[in-house]
Amino acid sequence: MSEFKLMKGNEAMAEAAILAGCDAYFGYPITPQSEVLEYLAREMPKHNRIVMQAESEVASINMVYGAAGAGFRAMTSSSSPGISLMQEGISYIAGAELPCLIVNVNRAGPGLGTIQPGQGDYFQSTKGGGHGDYKMIVLAPASVQEMADFVFLGFDLADKYRNPVLMLSDGAIGQMMEKVQFKPYTRPETDKSSWATTGKPRTRNRNYITSLHILPEKMEIHNLKLEEKFKKIRENEVRLEEMNTADAEYLFVAYGLSARICQKAMDIAREKGIRIGLLRPITLYPYPYRRLLELAGQVKMMLSVELNSGQMVEDVRLAVEGKVPVEFYGRMGGMMPTPEEIVHHLETLIQYHHAN
Amino acid sequence: MNSINDCRKPEELIVAGFGGQGVLSLGMTLAYAGMVENKEISWMPSYGPEMRGGTANCIVIISDNKISSPILSQFDSAIVLNQPSMDKFAPRIKPGGLLLYESGNIFKPSIRTDIDIIGIPATTEALKMKNTRTMNMIMLGAYLQLKPVVQNDSILEALAKVLPEKYHHLLPINRQALELGETLARQLKEPVS
Structure with a gap:
């Protein structure tokens, strides 16, 4: 077993992202989660991973969309106002069935509100947020240890269901320090070759990522497929x-x-x-x-x-x-x-x- | 003094003062020392608007058991470094608890009689050491003399971890400050004969 470290929730989450094999992180600073971007900007390049400070949260989530579509483990994090800006992108990612991890270190709203902790984003997280019929798997950590653990779990669940996973934390869990232990992690095998846009070889058809199905008949079939997936998630992934x-x-x-x-x-x-x-x-x-x-x-x-x-x-x-x-x-x-x-x-x- | 080293009971402490007085690092050093001893710990800082030019505080909990709420309204002990913190937190100390204050910055300590109230002239002493930034470590040393919640060795180990490596040349003076704080508290504790 590895040793204990004393870390903020935000730092533990960032370190876990590296250990979980996150290929790319896109973000924009906002209190109370700016430590994530700071930490990853310092540490990710040492592991030859991508970190980018986007021009806005709208850009961050769409960069995640692109990276996830290309088959990479991609992630973003923000706090409430920034997560609001991401809702369109999240809907697109869910529609296109792409795996990614989004972290919301919830602060109090509405609007810019305050930088202190809040849980006012529950509805946004669990009932949609963006448009259309989609669901995210939403994990709620209650300790610094869980801020770390749920990064691994979140990425794995995202891959398993090809669906965005949201970790819904809050300013207090993000800012507090507790001891944390990074457990040995084995990444489950996932085959993304049937859908990821990694460059088309002659041996297969084009992989095509879209959330647009203009024919209603086709769109409904897609909706039903998504609903089948959400049903499976409801049956198998309840944790308490x-x-x-x-x-x-x-x-x-x-x-x-x-x-x-x-x-x-x-x-x-x-x-x-x-x-x-x-x-x-x-x-x-x-x-x-x-x-x-x-x-x-x-x-x-x-x-x-x-x-x-x-x-x-x-x-x-x-x-x-x-x-x-x-x-x-x-x-x-x-x-x-x-x-x-x-x-x-x-x-x-x-x-x-x-x-x- | 009350019995102070009941290891079954968690220690719930608040450290408060102006930003820049070393409030957060004092708490962090203590939390780290708790971790060195395999205890459960939490360190909850204020990060709100008060941090941006006003008072700062952190709640440190050290326990043998899993810690429930990192947010508390009542404390076993308080280390306060300025008057607003004294005014705010003195009423929130549990009866029988400890209120340790920096007597150079606080002119009106609490008048409660059901807690131990001890002033330490840490700023004056830090000035004598020609490094005012050791003030927080003098306070921490005094606190640990009165409430030995962690061992001395653990604090020294913690200090080396909390202080960034580029400041490690300051380790000796921080150690001195801790020892000075212990001595000051010991002297105050001994009855005048």
Whole structure:
């Protein structure tokens, strides 16, 4: 096993990109993820890889489109306003079925908002963002270690499904330092020869990458093929972490930084005798609907805690099919709830539901 | 002093001051030392607008167990290097906790009686060493004397890692600063006879 290093989430993600064999990174600086471009600009050339500071995020994502189309492992990262600019390109990449990794170190919005952490990009990440019927696999790291691990996982899933993968982090996980270990990685064999535009030999037909299928009949066939893929992703790629759910009467549902804060809130609440557990979705798409429905038969109430005005809570409500009350608590604008604040809210809700 | 080296309990510390006082590197050195000892650690900096010309802070957690929230509102200890940080964080120290402050920059320390409040004239001492930038290491030395959450050797190892190689000629003076901080805190701790 390799040794531990002390790194920021952003740096760990960048180092992981190199170790995962990322051929090309295109980006444009934005707080709170500028360390990624800084790190890769310094380190990638040593490995003969491509790093380019594009003229904008619109250019970055289209460079990723081109590199991925040519069969390379390509990646970009940004923070919320920059990711908004990329949405058209992401839709094209999904339509053209190209593998790539996109990282969003979420800051608070809307607009330029603030540089502090947020989770307001949940809808954008999981429900589309760009136009048309497409889905990205969305991974939500909650530690510096996961910022690294999900780069490897993200690239592999992207290759496996020929689909863009989004890592949805946030400013706190990106900026904080924890110890991180880079585990030995073996890249799965992937054969891209049937689609990548690597130069046409006489032995095969032209590979042609496009998201345009002008005949409706053909476009629908393409849509159905994509839907088949998303179904496979929903069946096979749900990932989640549970803590203290075995005896739980109440359940926190939270991802990323919120899940970390909820862990502490859970410890405080349990000391007070409140039997609460935590379900942390690791994949936000596909979402762990099935497990939440099972837990709806066990707990009296679920509380979704997010750094937004209430986005993921809609998926929790969808999951439980009305079987159990689903409440929400959140902070916005780059403010973060304290564990004590969450426990206080939880206690109020328990009293309310007990009285009604 | 309260019992201070209960290794089962995590240490939740905030370091705060002006940008440029070495707040972040103080915290980082401590976090690195924790990692050297195979402990769980987190270092959460303020990177917001306050960093751009104002106060800076970082939360450092050192624990034997996995760390839950890197964001906290209550702390076991605080190292504060300016008055705004004193005003902001003194009320957030848990009863029985430690408030260590730089007495050259802070004229109005907290009047709480349920925590240990200790002032260290680190700026004056750093001036005597002819390097004001060692002020943070004097504070760290004093803190470790009062709360030995990591071993001395680990801090020295950490220092070599945190300080970029081009500044390694400054390692000896940083070590001196750490030792000076320890001595100052030890003297303050001993009852006057």
